[in-house]
Amino acid sequence: MTTDQRIRFLVKPAVFVLCLGPLAWIIGRALTIGLGANPIEYSNRYLGDWALRFILIALAVTPGREILGWSWLARLRRMLGLFAFAYVVLHVLSYVGLDQFFDWWAIGGEILKRQYITVGMIAVTLLIPLAITSTNGMVRRMGGRAWQRLHRLAYVIGMLGCLHFYMMVKSDTREPIIYASILACLLGYRLIAAGRRRLARNRRNTPQPA
Amino acid sequence: MLIKSIRASDAKPSEITPKSVYMDRRRFLQTAAAGAALASFANGPAGAAKIDGIKKWPGSLTSEKLTPLDSIASYNNFYEFGTDKSDPVRNARFFMPRPWTVAIGGEVAKPATVDLDALLKPHTPEERIYRMRCVEAWSMVIPWVGIPLADVLKRFEPTSKAKFVAFETLNDPKRMPGQAVPSLQWPYVEGLRIDEAMHPLTLLAVGIYDEDMPNQNGAPLRLVVPWKYGFKGIKSIVKISLVEKQPPTSWNIAAPNEYGFFSNVNPKVDHQRWSQAKERRSGEFLRRDTLMFNGYGDEVASMYTGLDLKANY
Ligand code: HEM
Numbered sequence: 001m002t003t004d005q006r007i008r009f010l011v012k013p014a015v016f017v018l019c020l021g022p023l024a025w026i027i028g029r030a031l032t033i034g035l036g037a038n039p040i041e042y043s044n045r046y047l048g049d050w051a052l053r054f055i056l057i058a059l060a061v062t063p064g065r066e067i068l069g070w071s072w073l074a075r076l077r078r079m080l081g082l083f084a085f086a087y088v089v090l091h092v093l094s095y096v097g098l099d100q101f102f103d104w105w106a107i108g109g110e111i112l113k114r115q116y117i118t119v120g121m122i123a124v125t126l127l128i129p130l131a132i133t134s135t136n137g138m139v140r141r142m143g144g145r146a147w148q149r150l151h152r153l154a155y156v157i158g159m160l161g162c163l164h165f166y167m168m169v170k171s172d173t174r175e176p177i178i179y180a181s182i183l184a185c186l187l188g189y190r191l192i193a194a195g196r197r198r199l200a201r202n203r204r205n206t207p208q209p210a
Numbered sequence: 211m212l213i214k215s216i217r218a219s220d221a222k223p224s225e226i227t228p229k230s231v232y233m234d235r236r237r238f239l240q241t242a243a244a245g246a247a248l249a250s251f252a253n254g255p256a257g258a259a260k261i262d263g264i265k266k267w268p269g270s271l272t273s274e275k276l277t278p279l280d281s282i283a284s285y286n287n288f289y290e291f292g293t294d295k296s297d298p299v300r301n302a303r304f305f306m307p308r309p310w311t312v313a314i315g316g317e318v319a320k321p322a323t324v325d326l327d328a329l330l331k332p333h334t335p336e337e338r339i340y341r342m343r344c345v346e347a348w349s350m351v352i353p354w355v356g357i358p359l360a361d362v363l364k365r366f367e368p369t370s371k372a373k374f375v376a377f378e379t380l381n382d383p384k385r386m387p388g389q390a391v392p393s394l395q396w397p398y399v400e401g402l403r404i405d406e407a408m409h410p411l412t413l414l415a416v417g418i419y420d421e422d423m424p425n426q427n428g429a430p431l432r433l434v435v436p437w438k439y440g441f442k443g444i445k446s447i448v449k450i451s452l453v454e455k456q457p458p459t460s461w462n463i464a465a466p467n468e469y470g471f472f473s474n475v476n477p478k479v480d481h482q483r484w485s486q487a488k489e490r491r492s493g494e495f496l497r498r499d500t501l502m503f504n505g506y507g508d509e510v511a512s513m514y515t516g517l518d519l520k521a522n523y
Contacts, residue, residue: 036281036295037280037285037492037493038285040490041348067359098495100497101495110484113485114484122236170465171289171465172391172393174391
């Protein structure tokens with residue numbers, strides 16, 4: 001088997017199944033021991049947690065690839081990003097369909113009045129163009145640079161996700177701060193790497209004294 | 211979940227399923243049963259003890275379905291044992307609610323520090339079924355066992371200077387692991403105005419469903435004020451002081467714009483971050499309307515005439 005085949009036929013399907021794990025787990029739990037005294041809150045929060053985790057996992061691909069030297073990781077990035085989108089959608093569906101039971105009037109009011117939901121809504125809105133432009137065709141049509149620039153929005157979405165979580169908790173802010181710190185490290189790595197590249201480029205371009 | 215009752219005429223699973231699969235299923239069921247036994251152990255190593263001589267209180271709520279003990283004792287906001295709702299049942303497992311003393315002091319003629327059993331002895335425990343409305347917009351119907359706070363306080367003879375009552379939870383990070391984390395300022399403190407404390411609905415609870423209070427619900431002694439949000443019901447009380455000035459309260463210290471001193475259930479005054487107009491009753495799918503004073507308005511509204519309930523949330 002070539003490396004390409006190994007990735008296509010082994011790694012990708014395995015990661016795909018792994019990514020379905022959290023969803024399978026909550027469905028399994030709901031059908032057996034149940035989700036506790038407040039199952040709707042449980043499903044909202046569980047899916048919200050995994051939405052944010054997948055955003056961070058997808059953002060960790062490039063640093064992971066560069067630090068570990070595993071170039072094949074890049075080929076999982078789209079799938080991980082789309083799983084992040086899927087869990088965000090499930091989280092929002094759980095809110096709309098279970099928590100508010102399609103009470104659109106109430107939902108509209110909450111989006112306007114509750115700042116943490118406003119923030120969540122902005123994050124979801126920003127995610128949609130990223131999901132739409134995730135195909136190879138779209139990358140080609142947009143051109144690599146424009147596509148890359150657009151997809152840097154993922155960091156903004158990650159920040160909004162952390163902020164949404166931080167604003168939602170009552171007093172124990174440890175968890176959202178942990179997520180925000182991970183995001184800060186990922187972003188910090190990218191900024192430093194970009195800074196280094198720019199420095200190297202400038203050095204090459206400046207005429208050296210003879 | 212599909213649960214089918216088996217009639218004698220039904221085929222036995224062994225008749226229609228290959229034996230190996232059937233045996234596997236039995237093993238699975240045995241494992242599940244062991245898991246359930248382990249889960250019931252979570253309620254405390256000693257097992258809950260029945261409370262004797264309980265009198266039924268005629269005012270109990272009978273028109274709404276009781277929340278099962280399972281739900282009441284597994285979904286708890288009790289930050290002393292962790293901030294996740296599933297933490298207290300785990301982390302309070304080995305908490306020892308005896309021996310226990312309560313210090314009653316301040317503006318009383320007879321201050322004393324009393325052993326809990328001695329404190330309770332002169333009183334007959336009552337079963338009182340109340341609605342419990344959490345500030346997080348969920349609710350339950352709970353059959354508490356307890357005694358009116360007023361009956362207890364009167365024994366210590368409050369003076370004319372006693373305008374408020376301040377309560378304090380045990381502060382012992384070795385026994386309450388959540389206190390190792392500054393998720394709130396420890397010890398947890400709460401307070402009531404004297405007329406609220408003396409109100410006949412205000413209960414010092416010692417049990418649920420005729421049994422000793424589960425650790426995770428605030429053993430051995432907690433406050434229940436059914437027309438206020440649940441967090442006013444301070445748990446594992448070690449100190450009760452009658453005071454002249456309004457005492458500080460934990461959630462008000464943590465977020466003054468979100469949690470006021472009164473914290474009366476009020477569907478018209480929203481929490482900063484969510485609406486209080488409706489609530490999700492444990493076990494129900496659709497939200498139900500939240501009632502003014504949690505449905506106890508006839509009994510308590512007169513205490514607040516002339517008070518702006520929006521400003522005094
Ligand atoms: C990128 C988008 C989003 C992400 C990453 C995200 C993530 C999260 C996370 C991590 C939590 C906290 C879970 C916990 O407590 O463990 C949460 C809570 C919540 N989210 Fe989102 N969210 C997003 C968008 C939205 C949107 C658009 C809505 C509503 C329209 C929403 C509604 C909620 C609600 C209501 C809660 C609180 C649940 C509760 O208190 O029971 N979220 N979200």
